[in-house]
Amino acid sequence: MELRDDSLLLRRWSADDAPVVYAACQDPEIRRWLPTLPRPYTYEDARAFVTDARGLGAHQFAIVEAERVVGSIGLHLASNETGHVGYWCAAEARGRGITTSALRRLCRHALDDLGLARLALTADVDNLASQRVAEKVGFRREGVLRSHLRHPDGHRRDSALFSLLPGELPATAEHHATNRSHWDALAAVHGQDDYYDSRALVAGQSSLLEEEERALAAAVGDVTDLNVLHVQCHIGFDTVTFARRGARVTGVDFSETSLAKARALAEQCGVAVEWVVADVTELPEGLHGRFDLAWATIGVLCWIADLGAWMRSVAGTLVRGGQLVLIDGHPLAKMVTSTSPVVLSGPYAGGAPLRFEDSVSYTNAASPPGSSVEFAYSLGEIVTAATDAGLVVSELAEHLDVSFDHRSGHVDREPDGRYRLRLCGEVVPTLFTLRAVRPRDHAGRGRWAA
Numbered sequence: 001m002e003l004r005d006d007s008l009l010l011r012r013w014s015a016d017d018a019p020v021v022y023a024a025c026q027d028p029e030i031r032r033w034l035p036t037l038p039r040p041y042t043y044e045d046a047r048a049f050v051t052d053a054r055g056l057g058a059h060q061f062a063i064v065e066a067e068r069v070v071g072s073i074g075l076h077l078a079s080n081e082t083g084h085v086g087y088w089c090a091a092e093a094r095g096r097g098i099t100t101s102a103l104r105r106l107c108r109h110a111l112d113d114l115g116l117a118r119l120a121l122t123a124d125v126d127n128l129a130s131q132r133v134a135e136k137v138g139f140r141r142e143g144v145l146r147s148h149l150r151h152p153d154g155h156r157r158d159s160a161l162f163s164l165l166p167g168e169l170p171a172t173a174e175h176h177a178t179n180r181s182h183w184d185a186l187a188a189v190h191g192q193d194d195y196y197d198s199r200a201l202v203a204g205q206s207s208l209l210e211e212e213e214r215a216l217a218a219a220v221g222d223v224t225d226l227n228v229l230h231v232q233c234h235i236g237f238d239t240v241t242f243a244r245r246g247a248r249v250t251g252v253d254f255s256e257t258s259l260a261k262a263r264a265l266a267e268q269c270g271v272a273v274e275w276v277v278a279d280v281t282e283l284p285e286g287l288h289g290r291f292d293l294a295w296a297t298i299g300v301l302c303w304i305a306d307l308g309a310w311m312r313s314v315a316g317t318l319v320r321g322g323q324l325v326l327i328d329g330h331p332l333a334k335m336v337t338s339t340s341p342v343v344l345s346g347p348y349a350g351g352a353p354l355r356f357e358d359s360v361s362y363t364n365a366a367s368p369p370g371s372s373v374e375f376a377y378s379l380g381e382i383v384t385a386a387t388d389a390g391l392v393v394s395e396l397a398e399h400l401d402v403s404f405d406h407r408s409g410h411v412d413r414e415p416d417g418r419y420r421l422r423l424c425g426e427v428v429p430t431l432f433t434l435r436a437v438r439p440r441d442h443a444g445r446g447r448w449a450a
């Protein structure tokens with residue numbers, strides 16, 4: 001039996017996995033939190049585990065990433081259609097959301113396929129990483145099981161008890177998978193059009209729009225020698241532009257197809273860039289506290305199910321004094337589906353999932369028909385998320401006229417050459433720019449790593 005997720009495979013253990021399990025279980029962290037592991041943990045213990053000699057049952061899985069076993073996850077069936085979940089992740093694979101993805105997948109199987117009515121999970125009260133994984137997947141904390149764990153030296157510890165019921169598994173993972181496929185499909189057809197003109201980029205043209213140049217100048221001016229994170233970098237146009245200007249740039253995106261194209265473009269342009277495949281709401285530890293500038297522009301937040309997580313994650317990559325530049329479609333303009341007559345559709349705020357079916361990209365390139373899921377956030381929600389993440393807002397601009405046709409069909413080029421969106425003759429904003437700083441003397445409300 002196998003369970004698959006975007007990039008993970010959960011499969012039955014095989015005898016060949018014994019060496020990996022043996023090596024992983026020498027890790028003091030795993031032994032600290034799993035007191036029932038035999039001590040010392042011998043090769044024979046690993047062999048007994050992977051061959052199920054201890055009778056743990058049919059729902060024990062190796063977590064496999066890129067053909068490497070990186071962890072273990074299992075479901076133990078109990079009475080009354082309930083189950084108990086447990087997991088560990090090998091030291092070298094931690095901090096990348098692997099256990100969270102594996103747990104989500106296993107819970108979907110347990111609740112949807114096996115029809116269980118309740119899943120329970122326990123973690124040592126001080127094992128905050130494990131508790132965070134449970135909460136991210138949707139588990140609710142029920143309380144503390146006192147003196148629940150017995151360590152080999154006889155001392156006892158409390159556990160936190162969590163549970164998940166049918167209907168409580170957030171649809172986030174499914175939306176995420178839908179959008180990843182959507183972006184893989186778009187990335188495959190982007191780069192040969194006027195919107196993403198690869199030939200011009202390779203010939204040396206900058207990809208930054210006038211509004212972006214202005215925000216960049218206000219934030220940092222020259223990027224030479226700065227560490228820049230290009231958030232949701234897609235096929236890497238701005239990433240290449242920053243690298244050409246002398247920045248050390250990291251491009252991050254969850255679409256591997258986007259990054260494959262971005263990597264090829266950067267090579268053609270002769271610039272060095274670090275590429276990271278990751279969900280922007282769970283950026284890996286290796287990116288924390290590193291960047292002078294986090295750059296996120298045009299078509300960013302509408303893909304994000306959890307705005308607070310996005311802000312905390314991106315803010316967490318900044319050095320003290322580092323800046324976030326976020327330029328995106330204005331939430332009011334995003335509601336407009338027709339200007340004559342004026343038709344608004346979709347919410348202004350709230351972040352509820354909105355499903356779309358498309359076969360043409362925003363670049364007008366034809367793409368295979370497919371679904372996508374978007375989320376709408378108000379400016380108030382966006383600014384509040386930034387301040388909740390511990391950032392200090394230095395600019396919030398609403399652009400009434402812009403240099404380009406941001407919303408094909410609704411934004412008209414007027415005689416002065418500027419593009420405006422008019423509703424009943426009145427101009428409304430089409431874009432906003434948010435600049436925010438990680439304070440130098442921040443005491444730590446957000447998720448700061450350095």
Ligand SMILES: C[S@@+](CC[C@H](N)C(=O)[O-])C[C@H]1O[C@@H](n2cnc3c(N)ncnc32)[C@H](O)[C@@H]1O
Nearest residue numbers: 183232234253254255258278279280297299303
């Ligand atoms: C409209 S594009 C951004 C355009 C970009 N500013 C550029 O320079 O081309 C949106 C990008 O967000 C990425 N994306 C969407 N959701 C994401 C997520 N949860 N984590 C990481 N990347 C994501 C998509 O793969 C896509 O490449």
